[in-house]
Amino acid sequence: MNPTPVTDSLEPSRRWLALAVLALAQFMLFLDETVVNVALPSIKEGLGFSQAGLAWVIDAYILLFGGFLLLGGRAADIFGRRRIFLLGTALFGLASLLAGLAQSQQLLIGARALQGIGAALATPAALALVTTLFPEGKERAKALGIWGGLAGVGFASGVLLGGVITDLFEWRWVFLINVPVALLTLAAVPRIVRESRPAARPGFDLAGAAAVTGALTIFVYGILETGSNGWLSHKTTGLLAAAAALLLVFVAVEQRSSAPLVPARLVRRRTTIAANAIQYAVAASLISSFFLLTLYLQQVLGYSPLRAGLSYVPLAAMFALAMGSAGKLAPLVGVRPLIAGGLVISAVGLVLFAHLPVEGNYLTDVLPALLLMALGGGWALVSVTMAALAKVEESAAGLASGLLNSSGQLGGAVGVAVLAAIATNRGADALASGATPLTAQVEGFRLAFLIAAAISLAGALVAALALERLKPGGPPLPATPAPTETEEHEIEHIHPTAEMPNAWDDAEEWEEQYAQPARETA
Numbered sequence: 035m036n037p038t039p040v041t042d043s044l045e046p047s048r049r050w051l052a053l054a055v056l057a058l059a060q061f062m063l064f065l066d067e068t069v070v071n072v073a074l075p076s077i078k079e080g081l082g083f084s085q086a087g088l089a090w091v092i093d094a095y096i097l098l099f100g101g102f103l104l105l106g107g108r109a110a111d112i113f114g115r116r117r118i119f120l121l122g123t124a125l126f127g128l129a130s131l132l133a134g135l136a137q138s139q140q141l142l143i144g145a146r147a148l149q150g151i152g153a154a155l156a157t158p159a160a161l162a163l164v165t166t167l168f169p170e171g172k173e174r175a176k177a178l179g180i181w182g183g184l185a186g187v188g189f190a191s192g193v194l195l196g197g198v199i200t201d202l203f204e205w206r207w208v209f210l211i212n213v214p215v216a217l218l219t220l221a222a223v224p225r226i227v228r229e230s231r232p233a234a235r236p237g238f239d240l241a242g243a244a245a246v247t248g249a250l251t252i253f254v255y256g257i258l259e260t261g262s263n264g265w266l267s268h269k270t271t272g273l274l275a276a277a278a279a280l281l282l283v284f285v286a287v288e289q290r291s292s293a294p295l296v297p298a299r300l301v302r303r304r305t306t307i308a309a310n311a312i313q314y315a316v317a318a319s320l321i322s323s324f325f326l327l328t329l330y331l332q333q334v335l336g337y338s339p340l341r342a343g344l345s346y347v348p349l350a351a352m353f354a355l356a357m358g359s360a361g362k363l364a365p366l367v368g369v370r371p372l373i374a375g376g377l378v379i380s381a382v383g384l385v386l387f388a389h390l391p392v393e394g395n396y397l398t399d400v401l402p403a404l405l406l407m408a409l410g411g412g413w414a415l416v417s418v419t420m421a422a423l424a425k426v427e428e429s430a431a432g433l434a435s436g437l438l439n440s441s442g443q444l445g446g447a448v449g450v451a452v453l454a455a456i457a458t459n460r461g462a463d464a465l466a467s468g469a470t471p472l473t474a475q476v477e478g479f480r481l482a483f484l485i486a487a488a489i490s491l492a493g494a495l496v497a498a499l500a501l502e503r504l505k506p507g508g509p510p511l512p513a514t515p516a517p518t519e520t521e522e523h524e525i526e527h528i529h530p531t532a533e534m535p536n537a538w539d540d541a542e543e544w545e546e547q548y549a550q551p552a553r554e555t556a
Contacts, residue, residue: 048226049167049168051226052163052167052223052226052227053164053167053168053177053180053181055219055222055223055226055227056119056160056163056164056223056227057180057181058215058218058219059119059123059156059160059215059216059219059223060156060157060160060181060188061187061188061191062126062212062215062216062219063126063153063156063157063188064187064188064192065188065191065192065195066095066130066149066153066192066212067095067188067192068188068192068193068196069192069193069195069196069199069208070091070092070095070196070208070209071092071192071193071196071328072192072193072196072197072199072200072208072339072342072343073196073199073200073205073208074088074091074092075200076200076204076205077091077142077205080204080205081136081137081138081139081142082139083139087139090143090146091142091143091146092146093258094143094144094146094147094150095146095147095149095150095153096150096254096258096443096447097147097150097251097254097255097258098147098148098149098150098151098154098251099149099150099151099153099154099443100150100154100250100251100254100440100443100444100447101150101154101247101248101250101251101254102150102151102154102155102247102250102251103154103157103158103250103436103439103440103443104246104247104250104433104436104437104440105154105243105246105247105436106118106122106154106155106156106157106158106159106436107158107159107162107433107434107435107436107437107439108243108433108436109155110155110158110159110162110435110436111162111433114229115159115162115163115166115229116159116163116223116224116227116228116229117229118155118156118159119155119156119159119160119163119223120220120223120224121155121156122151122152122153122154122155122156122157122159123152123156123216123219123220123223124152124216124220125148125149125151125152125155126149126152126153126156126212126216127152127212127213127215127216127217127220128148128152129145129146129148129149129152130145130149130209130210130212130213130216131209131210131213132144132145132148133145133146133149133206133209134206134207134209134210134213135206145209157435157436157439158433158435158436158439159435161181161419161423161435161438161439162434162435163227164177164178164181165178165423165435167227174420175361175362175364175365175420176361176362177361178361178416178419178420178423179357179358179359179360179361179362179364179416180357180358180361181416181419187350187353187354191350193328193339193342193343193346194340194343194344194346194347195208195211195343196208196339196343197338197339197340197341197342197343197344198340198343199211200339200340201338201339201340241287241291242284242287242288242291242294245280245281245283245284245287246280246281246284248280249277249278249280249281249283249284250277250440250444252273252276252277252280253273253274253277253444254443254444254447255273256270256273256274256277257447257448257451258447258451259273260451260455265455304500304502305421305422305424305501305502306422306434306437307500308421308496308497308500308501309418309421309422309438309501310422310437310438310441311441311493311496311500312373312377312414312418312421312493312496312497312501313418313422313438313441313442313445314441314442314444314445315377315445315489315490315492315493315496316377316411316414316415316418316442316445316490316493317441317442317443317444317445317446317449318445318446318448318449318452318486318489319380319381319384319449319486319487319489319490319493320380320407320411320486320490321445321446321449321450322446322449322450322452322453322454322482322486323384323387323407323453323483323486325450325453325454326453326454326457326479326482326483326486327387327400327404328342329479330390330394330476330479331345331400333475334392334394334472334475334476334479335394335396345396345400345404346404348401348404348405348408349404349405349407349408350408352404352405352408352409352412353408353411353412354412355409355412356376356408356409356410356411356412356413356416357412357413357415357416359413360372360376360412360413360416360417361416363413364416364417364420368503369417369418369420369421369424369501370421370497370498370501370502370503372413372414372416372417373413373414373417373418373421373493373494373497373501374494374495374497374498375410375413375494376409376410376411376412376413376414376417376494377410377414377490377491377493377494377497378410378490378491378494379406379409379410379413380406380407380409380410380411380414380490381410381487381488381490381491381494382406382410382487383402383403383404383405383406383407383410384403384407384483384484384486384487384490385483385484385487386402386403386406387403387407387479387480387483388480388481388483388484388487389480390476390479390480390483391476392472392473392476410490414493418438418497419438421501422434422437422438423435423438449486449489453482453485453486454482456478456481456482456485457475457478457479457481457482458478459478460477460478460481460482461474461475461477461478462474462478464477464478
């Protein structure tokens with residue numbers, strides 16, 4: 035089943051215009067992940083939240099976003115990527131309006147949950163549209179470089195904009211600013227981007243979708259609650275066990291389904307597994323480090339929200355430069371050196387953060403490490419996206435995008451929960467040993483940054499050992515039809531040592547050596 039060929043429908047100039055419109059909407063989603071964090075104190079005062087209740091302003095979004103990403107990606111492949119993207123954007127815009135007008139805690143938390151569902155639908159659909167707008171090669175590499183830059187720029191802009199809004203306006207505007215962006219996107223995308231979906235709609239595995247969505251949602255909830263329940267509490271272990279049980283149910287359902295939610299061909303690829311593992315490590319190290327650094331700037335150095343936001347402007351600039359250069363370097367050197375090298379550079383920056391002093395100086399203690407993190411992280415984020423989506427069948431582009439985004443979302447949630455707990459425990463031990471409160475807090479940050487560096491190096495190791503060589507501008511693989519489940523079984527029976535081709539293998543050679551003889555013998 036081949037999707038409608040979007041690249042044949044648009045002139046090159048219109049493709050870049052379509053990318054700009056999609057990027058604007060995606061920037062809105064990235065921006066929202068950080069702009070709300072800065073406004074939390076104002077939200078707490080405005081609606082009378084308790085500290086525990088205030089956490090749900092963030093957690094409700096993360097919970098539904100992380101839980102529905104995989105479902106959103108597959109829905110985009112089945113029902114149409116443009117349609118699902120527009121639905122997600124409309125939900126996000128409506129939820130932003132409700133959040134901005136909320137007069138009660140319950141309404142705000144409910145609106146944040148709806149925002150999470152909208153983002154889970156729009157994010158993988160948008161990335162899938164980008165991959166189908168641009169053909170495999172240098173153009174796609176450049177487009178993904180621009181796309182990847184939105185993450186770093188959106189983060190830094192969110193911190194800065196959140197500081198400006200909370201200092202000069204009311205907290206409600208951190209939500210209301212999304213509404214005109216959503217309306218502009220809803221008006222422009224149908225006029226610029228054509229629909230992209232398979233010519234014949236595949237079946238939809240409802241039971242598998244319910245099982246995996248439930249597993250991801252419960253897992254994220256369990257991680258979010260570790261801050262109050264602890265890692266070894268009955269509630270935490272029970273939630274994580276329930277998530278694992280649902281995941282096993284999902285695997286069992288998928289094996290028996292005639293139209294699985296996640297085709298076996300996709301998850302059997304070494305590239306898919308390696309790219310998602312790397313994405314998990316990148317998110318776990320970077321997102322948690324940004325969280326800890328923001329605490330350091332505001333609680334240790336005493337920065338205001340606006341000044342803390344301004345401190346991230348160099349980060350945004352370096353992210354944009356790194357991600358733009360990654361799109362140009364990948365066709366020359368391949369994605370594996372960029373990912374491995376980028377994560378090593380990022381780890382060096384994190385090690386520098388592990389030596390932050392109590393009375394730190396921004397220019398000498400913070401900025402050099404911040405720039406190294408942005409450079410390495412920028413290269414890694416763009417390149418791992420290229421690796422994860424390279425040579426993926428267009429009929430599964432949304433699913434592959436949803437899987438990659440799920441890995442990032444889960445990695446970020448686990449990273450923040452684990453490293454924040456480590457920093458808190460280390461700080462408590464230092465305080466008990468006679469350190470001053472600020473010194474104890476910084477001791478906790480140092481250990482957490484060191485562990486984040488180790489996670490980044492682990493991601494680099496996976497890239498070096500598990501990723502095959504790929505240059506996005508290289509010649510495409512021959513268009514060999516994918517074997518059916520029955521053919522796979524016959525081939526494995528006759529040639530048990532023959533590995534199925536992944537995104538980097540020579541598909542034509544594999545077909546001649548294993549697949550065709552196996553079919554003839556059968």
